[in-house]
Each structure stands twice: as structure tokens, then as C-alpha cells.
Amino acid sequence: MTAVTPAPPSTxxxxxxxxxxxxxxxxxRSRLRAAAGFAFGAALLFAVAPLALSDFRLALLAKYLCxxxxxxxxxIAWGRGGMLTLGQGVFFGLGGYAMAMHLKxxxxxxxxxxxxxxxxxxxxxxxxxxxxxxxxxxxxxxTVLLPMAVAFGLGSLVFRRRVRGAYFAILSxxxxxxxxILLIGQQGTTGGTxxxxxxxxxxGYDLDDPVNQRMVYFIIAGVLLALLALARQLxxxxxxxxxxxxxxxxxxxxxxxxDPASVKLVAYVVAAGMAGLAGALFVPAVGIISPAxxxxxxxxxxxxxxxxxxxxxxxxxxxxxxAVAWARTALSERFPGTWTYLQGLLFVVVVAFLxxxxxxLWALARRRDADSASRRRGWFPTARRRAERAEVxxx
Amino acid sequence: MTVLFxxxxxxISIGAVLLLIALGLALSFGQxxxxxxxxxxxxxxxxxxxxxxxxxxxxxxxxxxxxLPVAFVVAGTMGVLLEILLIRRLYARPLDTxxxxxxxxxxxxxxxxxxxxxxxxxxxxxxxxxGNVAVPGGLTVANNRLFILALALAAVAALTLAxxxxxxxxxxxxxxxxxxxxxxxxxxxxxxxxxxxxxxxGLAGLxxxxxxxxxxxxPTMGTNLIIDAFLVVVVGGIGQxxxxxxxxxxxxxxxxxxxxxxTLSVAKVIVFVAIVAFLQWRPQGLFTLRTRSLA
Numbered sequence: 001m002t003a004v005t006p007a008p009p010s011t012x013x014x015x016x017x018x019x020x021x022x023x024x025x026x027x028x029r030s031r032l033r034a035a036a037g038f039a040f041g042a043a044l045l046f047a048v049a050p051l052a053l054s055d056f057r058l059a060l061l062a063k064y065l066c067x068x069x070x071x072x073x074x075x076i077a078w079g080r081g082g083m084l085t086l087g088q089g090v091f092f093g094l095g096g097y098a099m100a101m102h103l104k105x106x107x108x109x110x111x112x113x114x115x116x117x118x119x120x121x122x123x124x125x126x127x128x129x130x131x132x133x134x135x136x137x138x139x140x141x142x143t144v145l146l147p148m149a150v151a152f153g154l155g156s157l158v159f160r161r162r163v164r165g166a167y168f169a170i171l172s173x174x175x176x177x178x179x180x181i182l183l184i185g186q187q188g189t190t191g192g193t194x195x196x197x198x199x200x201x202x203x204g205y206d207l208d209d210p211v212n213q214r215m216v217y218f219i220i221a222g223v224l225l226a227l228l229a230l231a232r233q234l235x236x237x238x239x240x241x242x243x244x245x246x247x248x249x250x251x252x253x254x255x256x257x258x259d260p261a262s263v264k265l266v267a268y269v270v271a272a273g274m275a276g277l278a279g280a281l282f283v284p285a286v287g288i289i290s291p292a293x294x295x296x297x298x299x300x301x302x303x304x305x306x307x308x309x310x311x312x313x314x315x316x317x318x319x320x321x322x323a324v325a326w327a328r329t330a331l332s333e334r335f336p337g338t339w340t341y342l343q344g345l346l347f348v349v350v351v352a353f354l355x356x357x358x359x360x361l362w363a364l365a366r367r368r369d370a371d372s373a374s375r376r377r378g379w380f381p382t383a384r385r386r387a388e389r390a391e392v393x394x395x
Numbered sequence: 396m397t398v399l400f401x402x403x404x405x406x407i408s409i410g411a412v413l414l415l416i417a418l419g420l421a422l423s424f425g426q427x428x429x430x431x432x433x434x435x436x437x438x439x440x441x442x443x444x445x446x447x448x449x450x451x452x453x454x455x456x457x458x459x460x461x462x463l464p465v466a467f468v469v470a471g472t473m474g475v476l477l478e479i480l481l482i483r484r485l486y487a488r489p490l491d492t493x494x495x496x497x498x499x500x501x502x503x504x505x506x507x508x509x510x511x512x513x514x515x516x517x518x519x520x521x522x523x524x525x526g527n528v529a530v531p532g533g534l535t536v537a538n539n540r541l542f543i544l545a546l547a548l549a550a551v552a553a554l555t556l557a558x559x560x561x562x563x564x565x566x567x568x569x570x571x572x573x574x575x576x577x578x579x580x581x582x583x584x585x586x587x588x589x590x591x592x593x594x595x596x597g598l599a600g601l602x603x604x605x606x607x608x609x610x611x612x613x614p615t616m617g618t619n620l621i622i623d624a625f626l627v628v629v630v631g632g633i634g635q636x637x638x639x640x641x642x643x644x645x646x647x648x649x650x651x652x653x654x655x656x657x658t659l660s661v662a663k664v665i666v667f668v669a670i671v672a673f674l675q676w677r678p679q680g681l682f683t684l685r686t687r688s689l690a
Contacts, residue, residue, distance in 0.1 A: 178663045182660045
């Protein structure tokens with residue numbers, strides 16, 4: 001309520017801005033390093049992983065990479081913009097359902113209806129709002145534009161009235177709750193708790209064929225790299241700096257003549273679009289979309305990967321999301337109860353004591369020589385100082 | 396007319412449950428700006444306390460009476476532990492508190508699963524609370540719902556009096572209004588915070604006891620309620636209780652009416668849209684403390 005924040009503004013400057021006056025590092029070198037990083041990532045995703053992993057493991061990796069796409073968006077909205085969105089599942093679900101509706105209609109053939117409708121809904125003909133999804137020219141853009149439109153609607157209402165912080169987090173979570181209840185309630189037209197299952201084909205290709213599954217993996221890997229490139233451009237643009245400024249001191253930015261609401265809105269909408277795309281690609285990779293995948297719990301689980309990896313970094317959210325998703329599969333198969341404890345512990349330990357995520361360990365190690373003298377012992381002050389420092393981008 | 400009354404009473408009874416849960420949240424959120432996602436698990440703790448007590452105390456009525464104070468203390472103690480171990484270290488970062496307490500809530504749910512098993516358990520309601528009572532005009536209302544309403548109102552009354560009249564209440568109000576000024580005036584704000592957290596968590600325990608009258612007890616019973624309760628606090632405005640009281644009943648009635656006119660699922664969406672629309676009008680909630688801060 002009476003937060004006095006005399007934080008020096010200098011700590012909030014990104015390290016490699018595209019066009020800020022005094023670049024700390026030559027821009028050309030940083031760009032070169034980024035290009036090399038992307039090449040390395042592409043080699044890993046496109047050459048090493050398909051050769052090293054079995055079909056089953058590759059399909060799992062495809063699923064994790066979809067989660068990682070959501071994480072890239074959360075990294076922008078939360079890590080860079082300070083908006084804790086606990087409802088990314090909504091956008092993931094909108095994208096996923098849009099894609100699944102199209103694929104179901106394609107499976108059913110022209111004039112056909114998805115199987116579950118006769119079963120639960122006793123419907124004789126397709127509901128009106130399903131019809132446009134028969135056309136790929138509508139359904140494919142909708143997977144991204146629909147989530148963005150919902151985010152724009154909610155965001156423009158909420159940010160303009162300066163609803164923020166915990167209030168915004170609760171509202172975004174309530175949106176996820178409302179969406180799930182709505183989906184389950186309208187079982188006849190949405191498939192209810194089961195969701196849309198048993199998807200056979202993907203634009204004429206049979207999804208049971210391992211070769212086609214591999215193709216889906218390559219699409220997902222390519223899209224993830226493209227989203228990372230987009231995120232990097234966004235972070236290192238003038239807009240990216242403005243976003244961090246809004247996160248660190250919204251009032252100060254407003255007094256400088258900017259409109260923080262618009263700045264936040266862009267980040268929120270971009271994050272929603274990324275989540276929608278992730279949901280759309282999740283459907284062919286896994287073959288199902290259901291309320292259990294998009295509700296309150298999965299929505300908040302998207303966040304934990306971001307926190308583990310390092311919320312304000314570019315790669316941290318991706319690596320964290322993949323690592324957490326992998327750990328979940330590896331552990332929950334064998335010890336289901338233990339995984340829940342571990343997940344809870346992960347939330348507590350990472351967020352409370354390592355707010356910068358694992359990326360901050362890296363940064364900490366690099367800085368250790370530089371200013372070890374300034375760091376004193378003491379639990380909380382260190383953690384807090386570390387938090388402030390860790391949120392300074394390090395790449 | 397009968398239908399209208401019935402819906403109204405259903406709404407009020409939903410509101411009473413929401414109110415019992417939201418009171419504790421309003422206390423801790425208002426004073427410490429802390430979002431405690433584990434509040435739902437304190438409700439669960441209260442409910443399981445009732446269940447455990449019923450294993451040893453045979454009379455359903457007596458065990459319920461004993462459960463009320465015991466659940467208050469059990470949940471309150473859990474809250475204080477949480478405050479001391481984690482939340483105290485995170486006061487400067489409210490959003491992170493939300494995630495940390497979510498982690499705690501996951502662990503508590505799993506703990507409940509390990510102790511009591513995944514399937515829901517049931518308690519016996521005392522005979523006195525199982526029937527209906529006739530209201531003039533040929534209407535009936537369920538006794539257990541009436542009891543919960545009375546419990547919620549009693550909690551509000553007790554809390555209001557405590558805040559108004561006791562030295563502790565005076566200190567709490569001072570910290571809510573201006574923490575720094577309270578601190579320099581010699582109020583031990585850290586200790587007041589802990590007491591507030593005890594009270595708030597204890598109220599969640601009471602809510603848990605009340606919920607055993609309405610349905611089964613399960614490890615995840617708190618998760619769904621907690622979001623509605625947070626919405627009550629957000630819409631009601633922080634720092635004061637009357638906002639939460641009014642909004643809890645308003646949301647309950649809106650939910651019940653929406654459910655009656657459409658379906659349960661559509662009603663949830665209606666409530667959400669109504670809340671977003673309301674925040675356009677009053678972004679800080681129904682009642683707010685006037686401060687000079689920008690936020």
C-alpha cells in the first residue's frame with residue numbers, strides 16, 4: 001500500500017538494446033551470438049533429437065515443445081511485463097479447440113458431424129458456431145486470432161482501469177475457471193469432460209503413421225524457433241524496454257507520457273497468441289484437447305516451468321518448461337504422489353528463494369567475481385537483492 | 396413468488412459460504428496484501444478435523460460443536476506456521492506469494508490424500524440440522540443452510556466487534572490504514588500480522604466445518620471455492636469487511652438467479668462478465684480506504 005521504492009533506475013536497463021544510446025556490448029556481436037544460438041538450437045531440434053530419440057520419446061518432446069511455446073508467451077507477459085497470467089490455459093484451449101473442431105469436421109467428411117454430438121447432444125445438425133470451422137481458411141487463423149481477441153477484450157477493459165497485480169492474476173484465473181465450467185456444461189456441442197478426442201487426420205495425413213507424427217514434430221520445432229526469434233526481437237526493441245519499465249515502475253512510465261495500459265495490452269495479447277498457437281499444434285501432436293488440459297491447474301503449471309527456468313530471460317522459460325514437463329512424465333509414472341510433493345516444493349523453493357530461476361544461478365556465477373564484496377550474508381535481504389538483480393536480462 | 400423466494404434463499408446461502416471463506420482472505424489481503432492460495436486447504440483442514448472428531452465423539456451434534464473451536468485452532472495454527480516459514484519473507488513480492496502458497500496448497504492436498512485417501516469422506520450431520528423448517532407462506536428452508544447463514548453472520552459480527560472494540564482490533568486497523576505510521580507509533584506490526592493471519596486462517600477452518608454439512612470432504616474441496624472467494628475480496632475492496640459482506644451475498648444471488656434462468660455453466664460466465672463490468676466502474680472494489688498512494 002505504501003511501497004517506497006527508491007530503486008535506482010539504472011538497474012532496469014536491458015543489456016543489449018537495439019537502439020538505446022550507450023550499448024553496453026557491441027550490438028553486432030550480440031546479434032552474432034544470437035544467430036549462433038539459434039543455429040545450435042535448430043541443429044539440436046532438427047538433427048540431434050530426431051536421430052537420438054525413439055518415435056515415442058519424440059512425440060513426448062513435441063508435446064513439451066508446445067508447453068514451451070506457452071512459456072515463451074508467459075515469459076514476455078510475466079517476466080518482462082510483470083503480469084502474472086494464471087489463465088494461459090484459456091488461450092491454449094481456444095487455439096486447441098479451434099484446431100480440434102476443424103480436424104474433427106475434416107475427419108467426419110463433408111456434411112458429416114463429429115461422433116460425440118449424436119451421442120451426447122442428440123443433435124440432428126451441426127451447431128451454427130461449429131460451421132465456419134469446417135474451412136481451414138477460417139480455422140487456422142482462428143487458432144491464433146481467437147485467443148488474441150479474447151485477450152484484447154479482457155486486457156483492454158482491465159488494464160485501462162488499472163486493475164493489476166494480484167487483482168489481475170485472480171481475474172485471469174477466474175477466466176480459466178469459467179471457461180472450463182462452460183466447456184463441461186455444454187457437453188452436447190463441446191464434448192464435455194472428455195473434450196475432443198480421437199483425432200485421426202491432419203490435413204489429409206494420417207496421424208497414426210509415425211512418419212506423419214515426425215512431420216508434426218518438425219512443424220512444432222520450427223514454430224517454436226520462430227516464436228523465440230519473435231520474442232527476441234520484441235524484447236530487444238524499444239517496446240521491450242518500455243515493457244520492462246512498466247513492470248518496474250508503472251507510474252513513472254505514465255508520468256513520462258506513455259500509456260502503460262497499451263504497453264501491457266500488447267504483451268498480454270502476444271502471449272495469448274503464442275498460447276493459442278501452442279494449443280493448435282498440441283492437438284495433432286497428442287490427438288486430444290479437453291478441459292482437464294486447460295483449467296486452473298494446468299494454467300498455473302504453465303507458470304512453474306517459466307519460474308524454474310528464469311522468468312525474465314529469453315531461453316529460461318523454454319528450457320524450464322521442457323525440464324519440468326519431462327520431470328513430470330519421468331516421475332509421475334513411477335511415483336505419482338511424490339511428484340505432487342515435488343511440484344509443490346518446486347513452486348516454494350524456486351519462487352521464494354530463487355526468483356530469477358536457474359538462469360540467475362548462471363548470471364550469479366558470472367557476476368561473483370565482479371561484486372562479491374557487496375554481497376553480505378543474510379537470508380531475506382540477499383534473496384531480495386538477488387531478485388532485483390536476476391530480473392535484469394543477462395543475455 | 397415461491398420460486399423467487401427459493402432462488403433468493405439459495406443465493407443467500409451460497410453467499411454465506413462464500414462470506415465465511417472470504418472473511419479470512421479479506422483480513423490477510425487487506426492487511427498484508429498477501430494472496431494466500433493455501434486458504435482453500437485450511438478449509439479442507441477444518442473439514443477433516445470435523446471428520447476426525449466424529450470418529451471419536453459419537454454424537455453428531457456434540458462433535459460439530461467441538462469441531463468449531465478445534466478447527467479454528469487447527470487451521471489458524473497452520474496459517475501461522477505458513478506465515479512464519481514463508482509468507483513473512485515475501486511481503487515485498489505479493490505475486491510471488493501467490494505462487495509459493497499455491498505450491499504449499501499442492502503439498503497439503505497430497506498430504507491429505509496420503510492420510511485420508513483420495514476418495515471423498517462423509518460426515519454425519521446432527522439430526523437437528525437435517526430437516527427443513529417451514530417459513531410462513533408455505534415455504535421451507537433447509538436447516539443446515541440456515542445454520543451456515545447464522546454461522547457466517549455470527550463470524551461477521553464477532554469480527555466487526557473485535558476490530559472495533561478490542562485493543563488488538565485497534566492495532567489491526569492501524570496497520571491496515573498505515574503500516575509505517577503504525578510501526579513508528581510502537582505497534583509491533585510483525586506480531587499483528589501473525590495474529591491477523593491466525594484469525595483469517597481460523598475462519599477458513601470454520602468454513603470447513605460448515606461445508607461438511609453441505610457435501611462430502613475431499614482433498615481438492617478448497618480449490619474451486621477459493622477463486623470465488625478471492626473474487627469476493629477483489630470486488631468488495633480491501634481494507635474493510637462490509638464490502639466483502641455485501642459482495643458475497645450479491646454474487647451468491649447473482650449465481651443462483653443465473654443458474655435458475657440458464658444453466659450452472661452459463662451462470663459462472665455471467666458472474667465473471669458481471670465482475671469485469673463492475674471493475675470498469677469501480678476498479679478498486681466496492682469500498683476502499685482512501686489513501687494518498689498511487690496504487
